[in-house]
Amino acid sequence: MKRDFTRRDFLRLVSAGTCGAAVHRVLSPRNGMLAFGAPATLPALGSQAVLVVVNLAGGCSYNIAPIYHGAYRDKNPTISYGPENSLILTPDQGVHPSLTYFKKLYDQGRLAVMNGVAHPQNNRSHAESTENWFSGIYDGASATQGGWGARLTCQMASVFGGVSLGGSISLMQGSCNDGRSFGDLSNFGEDQIFWDSRQSRYLKAYRDQVIANSFVPASNDNLAYVKNASDNLAASIDAVKSATNVTLPTSYTEPGDATPTAITFNGGFGASCRDAAKLIAGTALGVQLIYLEHGGFDTHQMERNSLPGTLAEVNAGIQALVLTAKAMGFWNRMVIVTMSEFCRTFENGSQGTDHGRAAPMFMMGGAISGGVKNMPPSPAQTSGDYYNLMDIDCREPFKHVVYQMGYDHNKVFPGPINMKNLSLFL
Amino acid sequence: MLNRTSVVLALGLSLAFTAISDPAFAAKKKSSPKPSFIHASDVFSVGVRVKVGKKFKTMNVSCLDSVPGMTQNVKGGLVFNSYSKLASRLQKAGGRSPKLPLYKALAQAGKSACTKPDFLSLEKYKGPFGAAEARTLYDRFGFGATPEQINDAVAKGLDRTVAELTTYVAEPWLEQYEAELRCDARPADDFDNETCDPYNPNDIYDIGTEFGFVAHMWYTSKPYFDRMAFFLHNERMAARGQTVGGSDGWALIAHINMLRSAAITGDYRQFIKDYTRDYLGHLRALSGATNRGFKPNEDFGREIMELGTTGPHDLNDKPVYTDLDVASAALAESGWKIDCDEELLNPDPDHDGYWICRGGYFEGLHAQGPKLMYAGTSQAAIVYNSDDLVSLLFNHPRTAEHLAEDIWSEFIGAYANPTAIKDLAKVIRSNNYNLNATMRQVMTSRAMFAARNRKSLIKHPVEKLIGFLRTSGIPVYGYWNFYNMFEDMGQHLLSPPTVFGWNEKKLAHESHILDWRNALVSILNSNTNPETISNSDSDREKFRKQHKRTFSYFDRFLAGLNPAQDPAGNLVNRINDWFNLDLNDAQKGLLAHFMNCKYVSCSGSSCNGLPDKESCDGFYPDASNFDSNERRVKSLLALVAELPQYGVK
Incomplete structure (x- = not known):
């Protein structure tokens, strides 16, 4: 992959072989490598499978899936939740009270919860931990292979295979082609100059030719990047507008519900979920990987003030996306996975939490076998720095999904991974 | 516990x-014998002339720091082999390989080429300083410049231009103008302006403060300091203005003043000390x-x-x-x-x-x-x-290096190797962490004007927008327009998304290209011609027309063009120079054709169902074609500012 020298890339460049000191002691990636236990069945998701990655950016608190035992609550005296004020999943753990639809999916058996998920090289830097997750590789020296999303997109037939609705990020940048990156698709169109359609047509006709004739020196990666985006746009405008010109349902009645639930996409994250739904529904584009992002999880202070609202937005957006998927019939071929660059510590002096490491992860979809897949940190572990304890390598859940999509998971996640052989699919 | x-x-x-x-x-775990992988951006390539057989050939050599060699993709990553090591291996294997003399020659010739290529050199630039070089300076350090400023810079030469650009001069009128915007987002001459409460430090409106920050960048005669303030705001613990409000809105102004003070004095050490006492940045954000x-x-x-x-x-x-x-x-x-x-x-x-x-x-x-x-x-x-703590951090060798990394990637080029970073860190230390002294050296370095670094940095949306306005001189009415443009383009100044600021690459995606196009259309669709006041106009409308700043596209862009001497081609050349576009002949030809022609309605069997056909009756830049010329010039501006070349600096 050709690279430039932005700070993020520089951070990625220097991230090889690094992580917080304690991390190395807790986990050596070379310990106990297990072979990837490929599922016995054929890919469960079918040829039009879609993976939606939802990044809870900023490093999310463990309180998105609160642990109930006393040791955890002692460590988080003012910000933790118990069975009395959260949504109970098991006697040991629940989900945050704002994640009402997550709870509903859990009850439907379509939400999997994983504990202690981290990249083996996670440290406590936002930028570096994010890049580690996106790279999907252990050894940073292999960063020339780009993001795992790009390696997945490389296997897809459509040029729209991978789409970022959360900005152009390194998850989607790779050696064969970069994923496409869009903002709000409701504004995906051009204004007319002088309100004159003929002059605008004339301008556009020449603009694309002039752009196509731009000379890009071989060493100028940034100019190539900008030109590539312009070229892509020329090919996108009509295709995206046409394919996403679908009418989404406004309500859906879930099995067992007496009344329909209204489907509404509100706010910025809601708009991203709406656009994701349109991209998936507009099957002509062949979108199979979508990246969404919601910020606001860097809760260093007064976590109780901000986390409920932020999670409520996530819950509402995902609820609308899932209900749309169910109503439009793509729920069984869609998997939504949440990620966050790191988990957070126990409560600090500001009723917030600082940067930690291993976090809960949610996976949901019509083909997902729900349940809590591994135990949360025990009371004994929680009396120490439990947030450092990685139990699941973050690449494993994604690797399972890629396999179930029918793609070569070993190309997407090369190198050994300490697998737990999670059973995530029906 | x-x-x-x-x-x-x-x-x-x-x-x-x-x-x-x-x-x-x-x-870092020391694990056993495994190839020493490198990152693709660790190496750079240079051309060297070597004798192959009886002839001299120019060949590309990869350099890892100052060592010439070649890269190879192997399982797991990229590895680098130096030519001297490769030659030594061949020598040990008997020395009969035909590649041996070539590797030896490349090792020898690559030695000096890898040591100091111009694009990594901070040595003094001694080449010509023409309009292209002046444009590079102003694009990177001044949000663009008018052609008059470029001519002035060329006449003065590099050193004097840099000295003037980096010498601060107070602009009281602009400070007053900005202060007046802060409480209601309206300048003093706006019909609906409300006077800010001079006693209430919290009579602050965050949008008005953003407008003020933008207006300062647009109108200042010393844009270098605004550019440096933006650099600090974006790269060095970016703080969100929205974290303060009714009872502590004053802190946003204090934070801006801190950024500007650091830019004016250049004292980076003091900036960090000030940041440790900053209400918005340290205490709130x-x-x-x-x-x-x-x-x-x-x-x-x-x-x-x-x-x-x-x-x-x-x-x-x-x-x-x-x-x-x-x-x-x-x-x-x-x-x-x-x-x-x-x-x-x-x-x-x-x-x-x-x-x-x-x-x-x-x-x-x-x-x-x-x-x-x-x-x-x-x-x-x-x-x-x-x-x-601050003293200790500034004694740490990494502080200058880390600052050097950010300065390099923001102002010099997309690629740097550790040697270049160390060189720049040395400059920073020798200037006792004074940014202005450091930047003067950067601005006059070989690396600044090296061909490989030209147009190698992606502009931020603010650079594209303010640069377009500063270069063209086109006025924009109503700061609300700016609010919408910056919101669409993803760069609300003073409200970065995270403490890491904005990633300009992230803001260059397809939707934001569309947003930039639409912002341009919004600017160019604005009617800048004088308007007639009628008795039926409301007081507000009369006021608007009386105070409207008019602008003549004809005077600004077409003045001096000879209608008899390829005016379309000459206008394209002029625009190419003004906006620093590096258009090639094919692009110039297309744009000249664009100016000479237009679409007209098509009807009849020859139209193949198309609504338009092209009619090329030439481009006549005279006053009798005022409206037509204005529309064509606006179209040309919209077109060139959308080119990828305009998006880089």
Whole structure:
């Protein structure tokens, strides 16, 4: 992959072989490598499978899936939740009270919860931990292979295979082609100059030719990047507008519900979920990987003030996306996975939490076998720095999904991974 | 029950040293024989002339730092082999390989070429300083420039231009103009303007403050300082203005003043010291107000190291600090809190006080005693408070290197190797962390004008927009337009998405290209011609027309073009120069054709169902075709500002 020298890339460049000191002691990636236990069945998701990655950016608190035992609550005296004020999943753990639809999916058996998920090289830097997750590789020296999303997109037939609705990020940048990156698709169109359609047509006709004739020196990666985006746009405008010109349902009645639930996409994250739904529904584009992002999880202070609202937005957006998927019939071929660059510590002096490491992860979809897949940190572990304890390598859940999509998971996640052989699919 | 804080406070040095010396804490595992992988951007290529047989040939050599060699993709990554090592291997194998003399020649010729290529050299630039070089300077350090400014710069030469660009001159009218915008987003001459309350420091409207920040960039005669303030705002612990409001809105202005003061004095060390006392940045955005000595918050302790000073890793991939250092830094910075009270600032005795929140340092909230930093390293030291910590961080070799990394990628080029970063760090240190002295050296360096670095940096949306306005001189009415444009383009100034600021690459995606196109259309669709006032106009409408700043596209862009001498081609050349586009002949030809022709309605069987056909009746830049010329010039501007070349600097 050709690279430039932005700070993020520089951070990625220097991230090889690094992580917080304690991390190395807790986990050596070379310990106990297990072979990837490929599922016995054929890919469960079918040829039009879609993976939606939802990044809870900023490093999310463990309180998105609160642990109930006393040791955890002692460590988080003012910000933790118990069975009395959260949504109970098991006697040991629940989900945050704002994640009402997550709870509903859990009850439907379509939400999997994983504990202690981290990249083996996670440290406590936002930028570096994010890049580690996106790279999907252990050894940073292999960063020339780009993001795992790009390696997945490389296997897809459509040029729209991978789409970022959360900005152009390194998850989607790779050696064969970069994923496409869009903002709000409701504004995906051009204004007319002088309100004159003929002059605008004339301008556009020449603009694309002039752009196509731009000379890009071989060493100028940034100019190539900008030109590539312009070229892509020329090919996108009509295709995206046409394919996403679908009418989404406004309500859906879930099995067992007496009344329909209204489907509404509100706010910025809601708009991203709406656009994701349109991209998936507009099957002509062949979108199979979508990246969404919601910020606001860097809760260093007064976590109780901000986390409920932020999670409520996530819950509402995902609820609308899932209900749309169910109503439009793509729920069984869609998997939504949440990620966050790191988990957070126990409560600090500001009723917030600082940067930690291993976090809960949610996976949901019509083909997902729900349940809590591994135990949360025990009371004994929680009396120490439990947030450092990685139990699941973050690449494993994604690797399972890629396999179930029918793609070569070993190309997407090369190198050994300490697998737990999670059973995530029906 | 121990946590990191109690480790630092209670167990002190011995445990810290033990922990760091534990092999399990080693920064990077030394594992056995495995290829030494490199990153693609570790190497750069240069052309060298070598004798192959009896002929001289130009060949590309890859350089890793100053060592010539070649890269190879192997399983797991990219490896680098130096030509001297390859030659030595062939020699040991008998020396009969035909590649041996070539490798030896490449090793020899590559030695000097790899050592100091111009695009990595901070040596003084001695080449010509023409319009292209002046444009590079102004695009990177001044949000663009008018052609008149470029001509002036060329006449004065590089050194004088840089000296003038980096010499601050106060502009009281602009300060006043900006101050008036801050409370209601309206300038003093706006019909609906409200006078800001001079006694209330919180008579601040965040959108108005953003407009003021933008207006300052647009109108200042010393844009270098605004550019540096933006650099600090974006790259060095970016703080969100929206974290303050009705009772502490003053803090946003204080924060802007801090950024500008750092840009004007260039004193980076003082900037970091000021940041440790900054209400918006330290106390609010980075949680300093709740960082108590007895139970710290690590937010600021981490970011002052990661973003403000050392960065997380050195040039050899080794971590610069540990989690214990973060905890120690948090303790050193503890002791602040925010108190709110009613303050009687208006001298009118009948006027109520204002409810105002301010930050204060309280020794009782500060973690007393020594805090160990960098245990087990050559930088190990004890700090007690913020000043100690800042001194220690500025003594760390990484602080200058990390600053050098950001300066390089923001202002010089998309690629740097460790040697170049070390060179720039040396310059920073030799200037005692003065940014202006450092930037003067950067601005006059070979690297600044090297062909490989030309147009190699992606512009931020603010650079595209303000640059377009500064270069063209086109006026825009109503700062609300700016609010919408910046919102669409993803760069609300003073409200970055995270402490990491904006990633310009992230803001160059397809939707934002569309947003930029639409912003341009909005600017160019604005009617800048004089308007007739009629009796039926409302007072507001009369006022608007009376105070409307008019602008003539004809005078600005077509003046001096000879209608008889390829006016379309000459206009394209002019626009190419003004906007620093590097158009090639094919592009110029297309654009000249675009100016000479237009679409007209098509009807009849020859149209193949198309609504338009092209009619080429030429381009006549004379006053009799005023409307037509204005439309064509606007179309040309819209077209060129959408080109990829305009999006880079």
